[in-house]
Amino acid sequence: MPKSNLTRRDLFGLTAAGAFCSVLGLPHAAAAEAIWGRNKKPKNIIFCVSDGMSAAVPTMVDQYLELTTGRGSYWASLMNEDYVVNGLQSTKSLTGPVTDSSAASSAWGSGVHVWNGAVNWLPGGIELRTLLDIMKTEAKMRTGLVTTATVTHATPAGFAVAHESRDDEAGIAEKYLKLCPDVLMGGGDKFFSSTLRKDKVDLYGKFVGQGYTVVKNLSEMRAADLSKPLLGIFSGGHMPYTVDHNHDPKLKASTPTLAQMTSTAISQLKGGSGFVLQVEGARIDHGGHTNDFAAQLFDQLAFEDAVRVAVEFALEDQETLVVVTSDHGNGNPGLAGAGDEYFESAGGLKLAQNMTCSFVPILVSIKLKATHDNVIEVVKDRYQIELSRDEAQFVADGLTKTSPTSKIRVLNQDFSNLAMALSNHTHVNYMTYTHTSDHVLVSALGPGCEFFNGLTSNISYFSHFLSSRDLSVTNMTMDFETAKSHYVKSNMVAGDHWH
Template identity: 45%
Template sequence: MNLSRRSLLSLGAAGVASSAIPFSFAGQNGKWKGKRPKNIIFMVADGMSHQTVAICDEYQKLALGKPSSYWAALMDRPDVYTGLQETRSLSSVVTDSAAAASTWGSGRRIWNGMINMYPDKTSLRTLTNLMIEAGVKVGLVTTTTMTHATPSGFAINIIDRDLEALIAEQHLTSGVSVLMGGGDKFFSATKRKDKKDVYGEFEKKGFKVVKDRDSVLNLKADKILGIFADSHIPYSIDRDNDPELLRTVPTLAEMAHTAIENLKGASKGFLLQIEGGKVDHAGHANDTAAQVHDQMAFEDAVKVAIEFAERDGNTLVIVTADHATGGPSLNGAGNEYMDSTKGLVSVAKHTASYQPIFDMIGKTASGSAVQGAVEAKLGIQLKAKEASIVSDAINGKSLFADLELQGGKLSAFALVLQNYTKVGWTSLNHTSEHVLVSAFGPGSEQVRGLTRNVEFFDMMLAAKGLKWSNPTMSFEDAAKSIEKLRASIDPEWLAFYSSVDDECLHQ
């Protein structure tokens, strides 16, 4: 199901782009009503749908005894504005994360899979570049690889989001002061195919490089590169059930806190993007418990940002998603739908994401192996027929093999678990829905109603008194150029620098 983007962008890459746009100061004419914030914190729950927020809220009330989720409480406040964001890209009504974040990063719709570039290799000036020119410090914090699509969308120009080894190198000159996330394999000389010591290059540029939780908790440094996993940071549900991961890997809230503490003294203010990237990965896997836990971890980070903004009084916090993923829904089930509530509460018994469960089941799955792993990790006693639906799918004989969007083992597993959780999913892919956006602080009233994703670039620049217009490109022109681009790529070069990322299924 990831073939659509993969085959599109196996067009490959044309190398790291040099900017085709002449640099000049962005100008002090961005329109803004009222007080301008000094700082901007832009928070992204990647792949979060409305149902993610609603399920997370009800889960915390019913299973954890809390009064509500943090975001639900936030939306209830009179000083917080909430609206919707439209999410399409240049190539489709359904965006990928690269195009979505590039839309915020350039103010223009971008072809899925590309980052702040058009298919004719025109490179657009980025939000980060413009902010840094105006003296604003920039930070990027994520639970994906540091070089993944969403953080890159604020700061990077590249033809293919999969070129993460090259994105790591671009950050040597991106001007971003605080970088925290996963992706050791793109920085380490022993893991990179070209054996470049990218960590060493960052240290030469004055970055403090940290790789474990203890080092980041009370860190004070002007420039930080924090990398806490080989690839993406583990799912929160797996971290919470593994004492070693709890000890060594910081939470998104902890990374956010350290980032804010080290950026807050900047004389011209700061721009900080904080991404809960695993919400999207759980959506691609149709994994309800993993998504709930990572959404809660994201909202813990939102709390850190809002509490800073409350103390500071000079910070605009925008909380949103780039698109929704998987289309989760808690369905009505049973008499008077009473089984729906029980189903959601039962998710509290789940102690692992799908990955450790599939690892336990093994490649040549038997029904009893499926039953054993599901009982051990989810506390569910699957019936033999349910287990065989899953084992057949793992063995390439899914009942749903002919269904384009439900044909794989993850869909089969999620469909079976729906008997228990009552949570269903529409696909393993992104969806087109308008996503929630809430904002707090100076200028927050602008997110009322429907905001187009392209409008956040102008909004964030205007907050700092800046304005910039990147060139536009029509769908028709981009579609013509993409064919030429495909033909111009050296496939060996592409394969050398590209990452293969099963965890987020390339989206």
């Protein structure tokens, strides 16, 4: 438990209540409710999303840390605290059991299941009211979105705006300008810069005109005047994978981590009449799509560092609800049993210690020279793993040959052959390259956390958050057949949206 920032009064209150509940033998939800106060409402809400996080991702992070440092992960330790409630979330969308990120975030953002690819929007041009809009307008709360994707990407957008398609990120950036959240941080220069936007509109200038401070690197972020609204854009597209960031001194010097952005956001938002902040570790999802184990593992570690920042603030503040969860599974990786009595599995997982980059720079190097000799050399240099000649040839073939299997497999052929060859060594295997329908983990702490006990539906969170300000908004809903007839007619089927 991170008690270092707690006051003596807080510490006494938490431990005394926890001890009381333990004596009574209360389950976690009841214990947590007793600690935070029955029917108490949070002043602030911090919603932390590890995008595309199948259950094996935090599992492997916990086991990797235990094997390499002797201590498990932060989230695993959090789950055992009396003041934390744990549960599962069902993640379906209007399209079906498998959601994309915009429909998943829209479920939280408007309490409605929408079609995959839509952002708080239903056919017929029906725009749904969003959590950030309502909390800002009706409850005068401050609002923030922090992500390692483009800040206009599906998950942050789903909390904030209504838009027909997640793909129109330039349009979503304009809707942010109308909403004026107090904090916007992530990547996506191409959706704000007049030289990169197709319409040549200088959105940075328009944000400055609305009173924003615009920052574009770590030192500017640290020096920012936090009495003003803050727009931080730190890369052209998505921000780099953590494993690439960790091993590139230039990136480390110029680009903030998710934890650093989260800390800055909380500093900007706190002190008023309450805030709602979404924090997204976005690239766990991207590593899932490409079956990139190192990308997922180290981005999940960075996400949990950001969660620690949020939780330490909440323990000190005592009035903040923190929810830690995902929007859907992706890839469904897992550490498989290997060797006699499975004793080789641990060694496979520990190989992550030597992985110094994501698949991206490896594939760039291999594409320049797709021979088995070069593949062996590059993988040995970046991962200290010696591929066999057959494995290396298989990887090279992934760059030059197409697969007769599904569309998604062809899209990911270069990544997938590398992933499969490496899995012979790491014993980490993936089931697919797409999202999955699995329920996802939820942990929560702070006033109102008892709500997240057991199995909860993604659309139920919206009204729970609004109830913290005694607000109630019922958005319009649509049945599957009505929505389907629209999307089939307009040739926009779910298969176009697999992120």
